[in-house]
Amino acid sequence: MPVERTYIMLKPDCIKRKLIGRVIKRIESKGYNISNIKMMNLDEKILTEHYAHLVDKPFFPSIVEYMTSGPVVGMIVEGENAVKGMRILMGATKFEEATAGTIRGDFATSTSENIIHGSDSSENGEIEIKRFFGENA
Numbered sequence: 470m471p472v473e474r475t476y477i478m479l480k481p482d483c484i485k486r487k488l489i490g491r492v493i494k495r496i497e498s499k500g501y502n503i504s505n506i507k508m509m510n511l512d513e514k515i516l517t518e519h520y521a522h523l524v525d526k527p528f529f530p531s532i533v534e535y536m537t538s539g540p541v542v543g544m545i546v547e548g549e550n551a552v553k554g555m556r557i558l559m560g561a562t563k564f565e566e567a568t569a570g571t572i573r574g575d576f577a578t579s580t581s582e583n584i585i586h587g588s589d590s591s592e593n594g595e596i597e598i599k600r601f602f603g604e605n606a
């Protein structure tokens with residue numbers, strides 16, 4: 470299996486609740502390598518690009534409000550099948566479907582405030598890595 474890269478982002482609720490260490494520990498324990506990491510504050514422009522598939526949803530303004538409510542931690546995570554593997558580690562988007570033992574299953578408090586983002590395909594992973602870490606990342 471080829472080594473794959475995915476863009477992982479710890480969302481503002483993760484930072485506010487002091488869960489950065491516990492979530493990163495799960496990622497590293499699974500054997501993935503964090504090749505870059507930074508804390509940043511997002512604005513509406515980058516969120517409109519990142520969540521382009523959701524801009525027409527009624528809850529889009531609340532996503533922007535939540536994602537700009539504090540800093541996030543962006544990471545490039547590498548490993549075999551890292552995109553799919555990280556999605557499994559994260560758990561389902563829907564709060565009620567995120568199973569115990571997954572990051573969202575154990576820590577998320579709702580479908581919107583759900584601790585972590587992970588790319589949904591290898592292609593999107595590369596796009597998101599460039600969006601948040603620059604063209605040469």
Ligand code: UDP
Binds near residue numbers: 523
């Ligand atoms: N989201 C939400 N309500 C929904 C669906 C999504 O608030 O009904 C938020 C949630 O924070 C989610 C993000 O929008 O993580 C992106 O949604 P997506 O469908 O891409 O889910 P993900 O890839 O994060 O699992």
Ligand code: MG
Binds near residue numbers: 587589
């Ligand atoms: Mg998504």
